[in-house]
Each structure stands twice: as structure tokens, then as C-alpha cells.
Amino acid sequence: xxxxxAPDAGAAVxxxxxxxxxxxxxxxxxxxxxxxxxxxxxxxxxxxPIMRALAPRTGSARVIGLTGxxxxxKSTTTGALVKAYRxxxxxVGVIAVDPSSPFTGGALLGDRIRMQDHATDPGVFIRSMxxxxxxxxxxxxxPQALRVLDLAGFDVVLIExxxxxxxxxxxxxxxxxTVVLIAPGMGDAIQAAKAGILEVADIFAVNKxxxxxxxxxVRDLRNMIALGQQDPERPGWKPPIVSTVxxxxxxxxxxxxxxxxxxxxxxxxxxxxxRRLNRAxxxxxxxxxxxxxxxxxxxxxxxxxxxxxxxxxxxxxxAYAAADxxxxxxxxxxxxxxxxxx
Amino acid sequence: xxxxxAPDAGAAVxxxxxxxxxxxxxxxxxxxxxxxxxxxxxxxxxxxPIMRALAPRTGSARVIGLTGxxxxxKSTTTGALVKAYRxxxxxVGVIAVDPSSPFTGGALLGDRIRMQDHATDPGVFIRSMxxxxxxxxxxxxxPQALRVLDLAGFDVVLIExxxxxxxxxxxxxxxxxTVVLIAPGMGDAIQAAKAGILEVADIFAVNKxxxxxxxxxVRDLRNMIALGQQDPERPGWKPPIVSTVxxxxxxxxxxxxxxxxxxxxxxxxxxxxxRRLNRAxxxxxxxxxxxxxxxxxxxxxxxxxxxxxxxxxxxxxxAYAAADxxxxxxxxxxxxxxxxxx
Numbered sequence: 001x002x003x004x005x006a007p008d009a010g011a012a013v014x015x016x017x018x019x020x021x022x023x024x025x026x027x028x029x030x031x032x033x034x035x036x037x038x039x040x041x042x043x044x045x046x047x048x049p050i051m052r053a054l055a056p057r058t059g060s061a062r063v064i065g066l067t068g069x070x071x072x073x074k075s076t077t078t079g080a081l082v083k084a085y086r087x088x089x090x091x092v093g094v095i096a097v098d099p100s101s102p103f104t105g106g107a108l109l110g111d112r113i114r115m116q117d118h119a120t121d122p123g124v125f126i127r128s129m130x131x132x133x134x135x136x137x138x139x140x141x142x143p144q145a146l147r148v149l150d151l152a153g154f155d156v157v158l159i160e161x162x163x164x165x166x167x168x169x170x171x172x173x174x175x176x177x178t179v180v181l182i183a184p185g186m187g188d189a190i191q192a193a194k195a196g197i198l199e200v201a202d203i204f205a206v207n208k209x210x211x212x213x214x215x216x217x218v219r220d221l222r223n224m225i226a227l228g229q230q231d232p233e234r235p236g237w238k239p240p241i242v243s244t245v246x247x248x249x250x251x252x253x254x255x256x257x258x259x260x261x262x263x264x265x266x267x268x269x270x271x272x273x274x275r276r277l278n279r280a281x282x283x284x285x286x287x288x289x290x291x292x293x294x295x296x297x298x299x300x301x302x303x304x305x306x307x308x309x310x311x312x313x314x315x316x317x318x319a320y321a322a323a324d325x326x327x328x329x330x331x332x333x334x335x336x337x338x339x340x341x342x
Numbered sequence: 343x344x345x346x347x348a349p350d351a352g353a354a355v356x357x358x359x360x361x362x363x364x365x366x367x368x369x370x371x372x373x374x375x376x377x378x379x380x381x382x383x384x385x386x387x388x389x390x391p392i393m394r395a396l397a398p399r400t401g402s403a404r405v406i407g408l409t410g411x412x413x414x415x416k417s418t419t420t421g422a423l424v425k426a427y428r429x430x431x432x433x434v435g436v437i438a439v440d441p442s443s444p445f446t447g448g449a450l451l452g453d454r455i456r457m458q459d460h461a462t463d464p465g466v467f468i469r470s471m472x473x474x475x476x477x478x479x480x481x482x483x484x485p486q487a488l489r490v491l492d493l494a495g496f497d498v499v500l501i502e503x504x505x506x507x508x509x510x511x512x513x514x515x516x517x518x519x520t521v522v523l524i525a526p527g528m529g530d531a532i533q534a535a536k537a538g539i540l541e542v543a544d545i546f547a548v549n550k551x552x553x554x555x556x557x558x559x560v561r562d563l564r565n566m567i568a569l570g571q572q573d574p575e576r577p578g579w580k581p582p583i584v585s586t587v588x589x590x591x592x593x594x595x596x597x598x599x600x601x602x603x604x605x606x607x608x609x610x611x612x613x614x615x616x617r618r619l620n621r622a623x624x625x626x627x628x629x630x631x632x633x634x635x636x637x638x639x640x641x642x643x644x645x646x647x648x649x650x651x652x653x654x655x656x657x658x659x660x661a662y663a664a665a666d667x668x669x670x671x672x673x674x675x676x677x678x679x680x681x682x683x684x
Contacts (some may be wrong), residue, residue: 051661052663144661277655280654281647283654284664288672289638292669293631305623308623309626315397319486320393323630326626327634
């Protein structure tokens with residue numbers, strides 16, 4: 001079974017190379033860190049022994065999710081927060097899983113400008129993660145990457161995700177504190193409500209607050225929060241609204257203050273522990289689902305997905321019956337495999 | 343095993359009620375159709391016998407995916423296409439899985455205006471699907487909904503998805519023809535490239551073509567297509583670019599012409615069959631994965647996800663080892679269950 005979550009990793013052990021890599025990363029070496037994140041993204045065979053070695057070093061980094069529709073200023077706000085935290089002498093990691101973020105897509109047109117602000121600062125690590133790929137990929141990879149940043153002693157990790165889409169919302173929900181960005185005009189508050197991101201918000205930032213409709217956006221948001229019921233998942237926490245102009249840095253200190261206040265509340269209410277357990281639960285489930293999905297693709301011809309798909313497309317069976325067969329085959333194969341090995 | 347994809351459905355048979363529902367839907371009754379789609383969304387126990395009854399009636403509806411970032415005019419274009427197809431006397435279904443679409447979120451602020459254009463037309467069926475929920479939910483539900491629309495004899499089904507996010511891209515890829523919408527300005531073509539939606543496009547529509555930067559957007563797009571390699575999945579098909587102004591209907595007839603041309607190519611190249619097989623494959627896998635994920639949540643305490651998550655959070659084991667245990671437990675439980683029944 002050990003060969004599933006990372007192919008052929010069953011026999012892999014921690015070589016002195018990966019051992020050195022972990023050691024260097026734990027002392028804050030950014031290149032070693034980048035290499036480890038790549039191993040995670042690529043599901044390298046070395047991934048398993050590395051994660052095994054890292055498991056006891058559970059982290060203390062605070063995870064802050066930033067989400068919102070394209071164009072609200074997520075990347076600029078991320079950049080402003082990085083600066084603010086650096087001024088407080090905190091080490092900051094950034095993981096961008098937003099396909100429209102310059103942190104992510106920078107390679108395409110060389111718009112890595114903001115990244116270069118911090119290119120020589122060893123207290124900042126910026127990394128993009130591919131938001132597509134196999135099932136469970138991102139949901140499985142992001143917590144592993146967080147663990148590596150923890151190892152390297154980062155105080156704060158910012159996860160930037162675009163606030164539309166199922167996978168992205170799931171990732172936002174992995175954070176200790178989720179900041180939802182809204183821009184004035186365009187009915188963004190309303191769109192956010194539709195997209196279900198109001199519910200994931202611990203803090204709202206109305207960015208571009210120098211625009212004429214900013215006050216209206218704040219009012220809309222306040223009304224919408226008032227309309228909504230008290231979230232049973234956040235008893236005692238009412239999401240504050242902060243007005244920011246990320247391009248000038250206005251309101252960013254207030255934003256970090258609110259994030260600190262939320263962190264205090266998380267710790268005192270026991271909610272922090274609950275969120276970390278939830279993150280671990282989703283992580284384990286995502287890896288297991290990914291492993292099972294890969295097995296589906298590896299079944300012998302005749303039993304496999306291709307033949308079932310052909311029969312479904314031909315109208316010979318329905319998709320539920322096909323799925324039952326698939327699950328049954330997986331389980332039986334697995335059992336014979338285990339019996340054979342026993 | 344039969345109880346997994348839809349809880350307690352193992353014993354469910356086609357009652358005369360659901361039988362009547364299918365019969366009414368097959369004669370184009372929109373209320374019966376809406377009821378069937380609700381049963382799919384809610385994973386009703388009746389779902390399985392219904393899908394079993396529907397399996398032999400494989401469909402001929404053409405599935406057209408519309409995708410693009412929020413604000414490019416997807417809903418307006420969808421509306422314009424509905425009108426155009428109605429003029430050609432084709433029956434049109436619309437499935438909106440875009441959280442920012444007025445078709446989807448309409449209930450919130452009553453902006454169901456565009457829907458009401460067709461409220462009394464029995465040749466139009468518009469339906470939103472929740473874009474969040476349990477794993478595999480949308481990927482499993484959308485093809486079922488397509489099958490029901492097929493049953494009801496719709497000629498064309500438009501699926502509107504927001505072009506950001508993993509799940510949404512997967513859905514776009516289920517279509518026979520995928521139209522990617524771009525709006526001039528805002529570097530949308532570039533953002534689209536980053537988000538990976540260039541690769542899923544069979545046809546590009548540069549909407550809001552009356553804007554000054556429209557010609558530039560078309561040029562950018564052309565360059566980007568030229569830069570990209572010929573897609574090995576689409577030998578012989580070069581995605582055309584259509585300029586549209588969806589609000590006035592300009593270019594919409596040309597768009598339907600290109601969609602027809604792509605359909606002809608799909609049929610003559612054998613690509614249509616390949617896509618339908620692919621859709622069936624993803625559908626079966628999504629249902630199977632959903633069933634396995636639900637089993638994970640139902641394991642007895644001590645074996646289950648909660649306990650594993652606790653151990654991972656405490657640093658006692660790593661997430662991969664936990665996932666292995668989870669998969670192992672699932673398989674063993676399953677085997678005892680089967681042995682017990684045998």
C-alpha cells in the first residue's frame with residue numbers, strides 16, 4: 001500500500017542528501033526550502049521519508065488565507081502584508097495558488113516585479129503552487145508545503161487563493177485566519193455572497209477604499225453580515241471590516257492588528273486547535289482519495305475505468321452501477337494483493 | 343455496496359411516481375425535468391433507479407461549455423445564444439455552475455431578469471447547480487443532469503462555468519465544444535493563459551468587441567495561440583476567434599456558426615466519441631471517489647479519520663502514513679462486510 005501516495009516510495013528511505021536538505025531548510029536556507037516544496041509538488045519518491053522525518057516537528061506558523069475575486073487586489077495586499085510583517089521582524093512565507101496572481105503566473109510575462117522586492121531578503125519566501133492537476137493534488141500538497149515552511153521557522157504564512165471555485169474555497173478553509181477581500185463597485189459584496197465566500201471570512205478587507213463607492217461597499221457588507229446568522233462555527237467572533245488601499249499601504253497595519261486579534265481569539269477559544277485538526281483531517285482524506293483514484297487508473301484492462309466508461313457511453317449500464325463495479329474491483333484486487341503478500 | 347453513491351438507495355426501485363416523472367420529462371415537461379435535476383442534486387435514493395432507467399436512452403444533445411473570468415459577459419452571451427438557438431427552432435437547456443452568474447445566484451437579489459425572458463418558453467430550460475459541496479459532487483452531478491436534459495429531447499445544452507478554479511475547468515472539459523470568453527483590456531488574454539483556459543478552448547469569443555482595446559485583445563490572443571503548440575488533443579482543429587457584443591447580439595450568429603463547424607469536425611474526426619468516453623470516465627470515477635470518501639467518514643471511531651487527524655496534528659505520524667492506514671482500514675472493513683454477506 002505504501003507505494004500509492006507517492007509512486008515507488010515504499011522502499012525509499014531518507015538518503016543523506018534529503019537529510020541534508022531538511023537540515024538546511026530547518027536553518028532557514030531558502031534554496032533548500034524551494035527544493036523541498038518542489039519535491040512535494042512533483043510527488044517525488046523522497047516525499048514520504050521527508051514527511052515522516054518532519055512529522056514530529058509540528059508547526060507554530062500562523063496560516064493566513066487571502067481570498068477574493070480576480071482584480072480586488074489580492075497580490076498587492078499580499079505584498080503590503082509581507083512588508084508590514086517584515087517591519088515587525090516576522091519571517092513571512094507566501095504560497096500563491098491563484099492562477100491570476102503575478103506570484104503564480106509570473107514566468108509567462110516576467111511580471112515578477114513584486115517578488116523581486118523581496119528577492120534578497122532571507123526572511124521572505126514566495127512560492128506558487130499549481131492549482132490544477134490530479135484529484136486532491138492541491139488539497140494534499142498545500143498542507144505539506146505549510147509543514148515545510150513551519151520547519152524553516154516562518155512566523156506567518158500567507159496563502160493567496162482566488163475566491164472562486166470549489167478547490168480554492170477548500171484551501172481558504174485550511175487557514176487559521178481567512179481574510180476576504182472585496183473591492184468597491186461591481187456589486188462585489190453581492191457576488192462574494194453568492195460565491196459563498198462570506199461564510200469563510202474571519203476578516204473582511206474592503207480594498208481600493210479611496211474609490212468613491214468604498215463607503216457603500218462597507219455598508220453593503222455590514223448589512224449582509226447583519227442579515228446572515230451568527231456562524232455556529234465561530235461563536236464569539238464577529239468578522240470585522242477593514243478599509244485598505246493596498247497600493248499605498250493604508251489600513252494595512254489595522255489589518256495586521258485584526259489578524260492578531262483573531263489569532264488571540266483562536267487560541268483562547270480553542271478554535272485554533274479545532275481548525276488544525278480539521279486541516280489534518282482534510283489532508284489525510286485528500287491523500288487517501290488521491291491514492292484510491294490512482295489505483296482506479298491502474299486496474300487491468302477489462303476491469304478498468306476505460307471499459308466501464310465504454311459501457312456507460314454505450315448505454316449498457318448506468319454510471320452508478322459502473323462506479324459500484326469499480327469500487328468492488330478495487331477492493332477485491334486489494335484483498336487478493338494483501339492475501340498474496342500475507 | 344449499492345448504498346454508497348446514494349444513501350439507502352440499494353433497496354430503492356422505480357416507483358410509479360418516479361416512472362411517471364421520467365415519462366413526463368421525456369415528453370418535455372419542464373417541471374418534471376426540474377424535479378429530476380433536484381433529485382440528482384440532492385442525491386435522492388430515487389436517483390439510482392432513475393439513472394438505471396435512463397441509461398439505455400443515450401443522448402444526442404450537443405453540450406457547449408462557456409467559460410471565462412467573472413465580468414467578461416458569460417451570462418449575457420449565454421442569454422444571446424439561447425435566443426439565437428431558439429430562432430433556429432432548437433430547444434436549449436442551460437446549466438449554470440458559475441457562482442457569480444445571475445442564473446445561479448438570482449435568488450439573492452431577485453436578478454432573475456434574463457431568466458424571465460424565457461420563463462414561458464417550453465423550449466428553454468435554465469437551471470443552476472451548486473458549485474460547492476462534497477467531493478466529486480459537481481463532477482458527478484453535471485453529467486447526470488445532462489442525461490436528463492437529453493431524455494427531454496434538448497438539442498443543445500449550454501454549461502456556464504466561471505473560468506477560474508480546478509473543479510470548474512474539469513466541468514468545462516466535459517463539453518463537446520468549449521467556448522472561452524475574453525474581454526478586452528485588463529490583460530484578460532494573459533490572465534486566461536495563466537489560468538490554463540487557453541488549452542481548453544475550442545473557440546474564443548472576444549466579447550465587448552465595441553470597446554477600444556478589442557482589436558488589441560484579438561491580436562494578443564492570436565499571438566498567444568501562435569506561440570502555443572498545436573494541441574495534440576485537437577489535431578486538425580485551430581480554435582477560431584469570434585468578436586462579439588453579447589448585449590446587442592453582434593457576432594452571436596457567427597459564434598453559433600463556429601460552434602456548428604466544430605461539431606462537424608468533432609463528428610468527422612472521431613473526436614466526439616473520444617470526448618464522450620472521457621466524460622463517462624470522469625463521471626464514473628467521480629461517483630466512485632465520492633462513495634469512497636463517504637465511507638471514510640463512516641468508519642468506526644478509533645479507526646477513523648478523526649483519530650488519524652488527531653495523531654497527525656500531534657506529530658505522532660505523518661499524513662501519508664495516516665492515509666495508508668485509512669485506505670487499509672477501508673479495504674479490510676469492506677472485505678469483512680462482503681465476507682459477512684457472502
